Amino acid sequence: MTEKREYRMEELARLAGITVRTVRFYRERKLIPPPRREGRIAWYDDHHLARLRTIAALLERGHTLTGIAELAEALDHGRDVADVLGVAPTEEEPVRLTPEELAARFEGQVTPENLAAALDLGYLGTDGDEIVHISRRLLDVSAALVREGIPLAEVLEAGKRVREHVDDLAEMFAEVVLRHATEDDLQRLRPLARSVVEAELSLALDRRLRKRSEDS
Numbered sequence: 049m050t051e052k053r054e055y056r057m058e059e060l061a062r063l064a065g066i067t068v069r070t071v072r073f074y075r076e077r078k079l080i081p082p083p084r085r086e087g088r089i090a091w092y093d094d095h096h097l098a099r100l101r102t103i104a105a106l107l108e109r110g111h112t113l114t115g116i117a118e119l120a121e122a123l124d125h126g127r128d129v130a131d132v133l134g135v136a137p138t139e140e141e142p143v144r145l146t147p148e149e150l151a152a153r154f155e156g157q158v159t160p161e162n163l164a165a166a167l168d169l170g171y172l173g174t175d176g177d178e179i180v181h182i183s184r185r186l187l188d189v190s191a192a193l194v195r196e197g198i199p200l201a202e203v204l205e206a207g208k209r210v211r212e213h214v215d216d217l218a219e220m221f222a223e224v225v226l227r228h229a230t231e232d233d234l235q236r237l238r239p240l241a242r243s244v245v246e247a248e249l250s251l252a253l254d255r256r257l258r259k260r261s262e263d264s
Contacts, residue, residue: 057071074103109148119159123163165208
């Protein structure tokens with residue numbers, strides 16, 4: 049087990065490549081959490097160091113201190129990863145990201161509003177100084193849509209609307225299965241239900257695209 053390291057402010061500043069004055073400024077702006085106090089001595093740890101390096105990376109990408117402060121507040125008040133992932137098993141692969149890695153995925157669009165929307169949807173959770181996205185597939189598809197020119201805010205809004213419909217579909221299939229099987233059979237029959245939904249969605253998209261083509 050790695051021993052938790054703590055630093056005086058001077059050492060923290062040196063490791064982060066900034067001045068003591070800057071550390072104090074960030075602390076006053078609540079960009080970093082308060083240190084642990086031992087008498088008159090303030091002790092900082094690796095979480096503070098990671099946050100300072102994140103701030104530096106975001107500044108290099110053109111984010112303002114005001115924007116970074118808003119992002120930090122949104123993350124600090126977001127749901128913990130345990131609340132997002134819950135205790136039920138899932139086939140989706142979670143992805144761990146630093147805030148600067150998330151910003152790089154959605155260049156210029158990781159605003160406090162979009163971050164709060166993703167947290168509310170349960171796409172994101174926090175684990176210390178890391179962000180956890182609940183699904184690699186959703187993360188990759190969302191980033192691809194943004195690269196195609198679709199604003200992240202619209203991608204998240206579409207995700208919210210899709211969530212409402214798929215929750216109804218999941219409830220319907222669960223009721224059908226439970227009428228003829230036990231709850232233990234749900235996981236075994238889950239791939240069959242998913243195949244039906246994926247096939248119907250594919251057919252619906254084909255119908256919609258064909259109609260658009262005929263109308264144009």
